[in-house]
Amino acid sequence: MRRIISYVESQDPLLALAVIPVSITFRGILEGSFEIHRNLHFQITLFKSFLFFVLHQSAFYFAAFVWLSVLVALFSGRSVLKAFNFVATFSPIIVLPPLIDLLFGGGYMLRYIISWRDVAGVLTGFFNPFVRLPGITYGMRLEITLAMVGLGLYAYLSRRRLVDAILTAVSTFFVLMLIGSLPAVIVGITGMPDVFRSQFVSLLPDDTLRYALLEMFALTLGLVAFLFMYRKEAAVSILTLRLQKLPFYLAMGLVGFFIGWKIGAYLWPHPFKNPFDYLAVLGLLLGLTAAHHFGVLINDYFDVKIDEANRKTTPLVRGVLSPREVKVAASVLFALSLATFLSLNWDAFLLGLALLGLAWIYSAPPLRTKRFYLLGTFTLSLIALFCQYLGASLWVMEKTLLVYPTDVALATVVGVTFGFTVKDVEDEKGDRLFGVWTNYTLFGMKVGRFLSGLFTGGVFVLLPLLLGLPKALLFAVPIGLVAGFVASRERFHEKVIWLLFFLLLVPLAYLYLQRPVRSAMEVGSIRTYNHYNYAVLSLKRDTAQGRRTIDSLLSLLPCDPRLLALKLRYLRNTDPKAALKYYDEIKGKCRLNGDILYVVAGAAYRLGRMDKAEELGKLSLKAGEVRAMRLLSVLYRKMGMPYEAARYEERFRKMAPKM
Numbered sequence: 277m278r279r280i281i282s283y284v285e286s287q288d289p290l291l292a293l294a295v296i297p298v299s300i301t302f303r304g305i306l307e308g309s310f311e312i313h314r315n316l317h318f319q320i321t322l323f324k325s326f327l328f329f330v331l332h333q334s335a336f337y338f339a340a341f342v343w344l345s346v347l348v349a350l351f352s353g354r355s356v357l358k359a360f361n362f363v364a365t366f367s368p369i370i371v372l373p374p375l376i377d378l379l380f381g382g383g384y385m386l387r388y389i390i391s392w393r394d395v396a397g398v399l400t401g402f403f404n405p406f407v408r409l410p411g412i413t414y415g416m417r418l419e420i421t422l423a424m425v426g427l428g429l430y431a432y433l434s435r436r437r438l439v440d441a442i443l444t445a446v447s448t449f450f451v452l453m454l455i456g457s458l459p460a461v462i463v464g465i466t467g468m469p470d471v472f473r474s475q476f477v478s479l480l481p482d483d484t485l486r487y488a489l490l491e492m493f494a495l496t497l498g499l500v501a502f503l504f505m506y507r508k509e510a511a512v513s514i515l516t517l518r519l520q521k522l523p524f525y526l527a528m529g530l531v532g533f534f535i536g537w538k539i540g541a542y543l544w545p546h547p548f549k550n551p552f553d554y555l556a557v558l559g560l561l562l563g564l565t566a567a568h569h570f571g572v573l574i575n576d577y578f579d580v581k582i583d584e585a586n587r588k589t590t591p592l593v594r595g596v597l598s599p600r601e602v603k604v605a606a607s608v609l610f611a612l613s614l615a616t617f618l619s620l621n622w623d624a625f626l627l628g629l630a631l632l633g634l635a636w637i638y639s640a641p642p643l644r645t646k647r648f649y650l651l652g653t654f655t656l657s658l659i660a661l662f663c664q665y666l667g668a669s670l671w672v673m674e675k676t677l678l679v680y681p682t683d684v685a686l687a688t689v690v691g692v693t694f695g696f697t698v699k700d701v702e703d704e705k706g707d708r709l710f711g712v713w714t715n716y717t718l719f720g721m722k723v724g725r726f727l728s729g730l731f732t733g734g735v736f737v738l739l740p741l742l743l744g745l746p747k748a749l750l751f752a753v754p755i756g757l758v759a760g761f762v763a764s765r766e767r768f769h770e771k772v773i774w775l776l777f778f779l780l781l782v783p784l785a786y787l788y789l790q791r792p793v794r795s796a797m798e799v800g801s802i803r804t805y806n807h808y809n810y811a812v813l814s815l816k817r818d819t820a821q822g823r824r825t826i827d828s829l830l831s832l833l834p835c836d837p838r839l840l841a842l843k844l845r846y847l848r849n850t851d852p853k854a855a856l857k858y859y860d861e862i863k864g865k866c867r868l869n870g871d872i873l874y875v876v877a878g879a880a881y882r883l884g885r886m887d888k889a890e891e892l893g894k895l896s897l898k899a900g901e902v903r904a905m906r907l908l909s910v911l912y913r914k915m916g917m918p919y920e921a922a923r924y925e926e927r928f929r930k931m932a933p934k935m
Contacts, residue, residue, distance in 0.1 A: 281433060284365045285358040290604070292364035299367040300337050304329050306374035310382040311413075319484075321833075323622075327484045331618050335491035336455065341367060342498035343451045348427050349505050351444040352434035356505035362430055369422055373415030384413045388487070389457045390472070392464045398453060411456075424448045458490040466551045475834050477867055478550035479670045481621060486552050488619040489559050496562060496612065513591035514605055517572040520770060522565065524777070528660045528688070529564045531785055532667030532680075533557065538793035539679055540671035543868045543899060556670055559620050563628060564663060566613035571635035571659075573606040575646075578639045582706030623669045623676060631662040649713035650693060657692035661685055672795075675870065675900030679795035684788075687742040695735040698728040698763040698773065725764045732773070733760020736780055745787050755780050795898050811842055822846075835866035841875055848879040855879035856888075870901025877907055886915055902931045 284292075308318030317325035341363050349359040377384055387410065389395055394410045401407035402417060409417070428445035432438065463469055470476045472483045480486050503511040541547050548554070576583065576590045583593050591597040597605070610632060617628030637643040638655045646652035664684070669676045700707060700714035701724070708717045715731075716724035736756030740748035759776045762769050811829055815822025826843050833839060840862060847855035859876045862868075877892035889911055896904040905928035912921035 278433065281362065281430065284361050285354070287361050287365070289357050289360055289364075292361045295364050296338065296341060296367050297334065299370050300334055301329065302368075302371045303337075303374070304333050306371055307386070310374045310378045312383050312385045314383070324482065324484055327482065327488065327618075331615060332484050332488040332491065335488050335495055335615060335619070337367075337370065339491050339495035339498050340452055340455050342495060342502050343455070344423075344427065344448060346498065346501045346505055347447045347451060348431060348444055351440045351447070352431040353440075354434050356502055359430075360502075363427070366426060369419060369426075372422075373413060373419050376415035376418055377413050380414065386413070387411045388459045388472070390459050390463055391469065392460060395453075395457050395460050398457075402449075420449065420452055423452070455491070455494050458494065459487065462490065462551065468551065471551060475865065476550055477545055477835060477865065478552040479544075479547075479556040480552045480619075481835075481867060485619050485621065486555075489552070489555060489616075492559065492562070492612075492616050492619050496566075499608065499612070509596055510591070510601065513594075513596045514569065514573075517569050517576075517591075520774060521572075522568050524774065525564055525568050525660065525663050526561055527778070527781060528663035529560050529667040530557075531684075531781075532664030533560065533670060534667075534785070534789055535664070535681060535684060535793055536668030536671035536676070538789060539668070539681075539795045540899065542895065543671070545864045545866065545868075556620055559616055560624075560667055560670065563613050563616035563620070563624075564666070566609045566616065567628065567631055567635065570606055570609035570613060570632065571639070573602055573609065574636065575639040577602050577606070578641070578644070579706075582703060582710050582712070585706035585709050586703050588702075617666065620670060621673060623673045624666055627662055627666050627669055627676065631659060631666065634659045634662065647712050649715075649718060650697070652712075653696040654689070654693045656696055657689040660692050661688045664688065672899070673869075678900040679898070681793060682796045683743055685796075687739050690742065691735045691739055694731040695777075698732050698768070699770070701725070701728065701766075702768045702770075721766070725766065729760040729762075729764025732763035733757060736760070736776070739780070739784060743784065743788055745784065748784055748787055751783060752780060795900070811839060815842070815846065819846075835862075837867065837869045837872060840866060841869075841871045844872060844875040844879070848875055848882065852879040852882040856883070856885075868899075870896045870899035870904065873899060874901045874904050874907065877904065881907065881911060886911060902928065905931065 304318060305316060308315050318328055319325040341360075345356055345360040345363045348354070348363065349356040352359065374382070389398060389411050397407075398409055398412060401409055402412075402420075405414070424445040427448050428441040431444035432441035434440075459472060463471060468476070472486055474481075474483050478486065480489060500511070500515070503514065537547070576592050577599065580590075580592050583590050592599070592602055613632060614625065614628055618625040634655055638646050638652065638659070645655045665676050665680060668680055672679050697715050700712075701716055701721075703712070704714070704716040704721065704724075706712075707714055714724070715727045718724070719727065733756045736759050737749065737753055740746060740752045755776055759773060762772050762776070811822065811826050814825040823843075823846065826839060826846070830836070830839050830843065844855050844858060847858055855876060856879055859872075859879075873892050873896035877889045877896055880886075880889035880892060890908070893904045893908045893911060897908065905924045909921045909924040909928060912918075912924065
């Protein structure tokens, strides 16, 4: 036994890590095939199946394995990497439950531990084979029992102390129960038993995403504990990377969130009634924090020679982290950030992927845009803008880039491109040696300081004008003069610059949000799910059967935007009055989009309710539905307003010439 343990402990942890996703994949396949779903990919739609396998299930098991590694290391006295090797190598134990259940007939209805009563039942009856437990099959009970015995035995063989084995086994049970009971914790704290149901609308549109976000929080805390167990100095170095810059990127995310709220809150029936609306904001901040730390780590990795020349005390220069450790930590942060964005919604995932890509090309060859004058800070401006897009996507989702205010986007790009040039003063020596073009390496320190002062002070004064807030010049001009003076000094006072920036940002944001925020279009949803295609085909083949198919699918996915729009489109064509009635039913329950509003506007037009059609058409346009321009053009022509009709017709031709 000792020889087996010694062999497992001596392996490369990255090789042991690779065993985990294999185990998770087989667990999902077997569970989907042999339990109640009898479905290889487990879920009703392929997208939900993707979320389940890649995000929800993976986040749960990785969180469990990381926490188990920490606890085993704590009680066995072994290093956390050796403990992780043991846990990861024997992770295939998780494929046992569906196979064991199959021996007894399988087909169990799996569900989450969703209330304090469920938790109490599990804690008191887990080891009683005559008690049926909510959400836990006999196969799962055997799996957890084997994990307790195996990890307890590992701890005993490490120290030869029975108390360590008992503590390991008990902590294994409780950590697995805690991670598995996170839904019950949320329900218990909020007192809302329906908080995970899709019908209870949230900024997180899917129940799978809500479960996954909780597990991402658990995984993040586990990784922090793992890092401290690995090496405290390394943990502190990674967690405190450029903390003075982090608030800026978090603020950009929150700016985007509140602008998205102002633009798209009318699309949601009950904003902030579901506690997951608040947890979504925490998820946004977590994803941005991981993305920031990823960007800093790869920048330190590729700038190590420049940092050595500048005598900067980065973890890599000080030897706190080795190049291999930096690469591993950056990879973990990349995955953590991307998974957190995916747990918000698919659109946040795409925008987050772009954000991380920008961070990569800023620092890494062959592009390494930071080498080129103003191109580097332009890349940083796009990073800041995509932080805003991420925040806004929680409200306006796939129409984010279409509807996001152009004045805010322009102010961000101009402000960061020119204002961030001051940061290069502390890297002047290394930048000059390695060919990085900045104000200071191109024009010398004296002229460079003058340009940085001019750019920084000018940006502070220019921002209110770009945002259409001339009254803000009353405080922007004095703050800008101070910022320009500080930026022109030979010594770089970074904290002072950040303080001045936030002194400007907070009142600017307040004034901007006090007035109506116009989307870029004021002027929707295109998602390709198999169930939608099936409903369309059914409707084409047999109208009555198609209607029954749509209603059947809506009973399972009551707020699916494409199915709602499809049903409303059918009703608009057959019974416009019924379409308006159905719209009144769903608007207080489901998240709307431009397509839905466009269809209902068409129904109102058919009934001759021109005011209602105009109102809904404009709301549809605001949400990014281009076709609403054509509807408004026809509407105004019918109302005897040819100028308005021609204006919308011309805009429609420019936006959608092929439609």
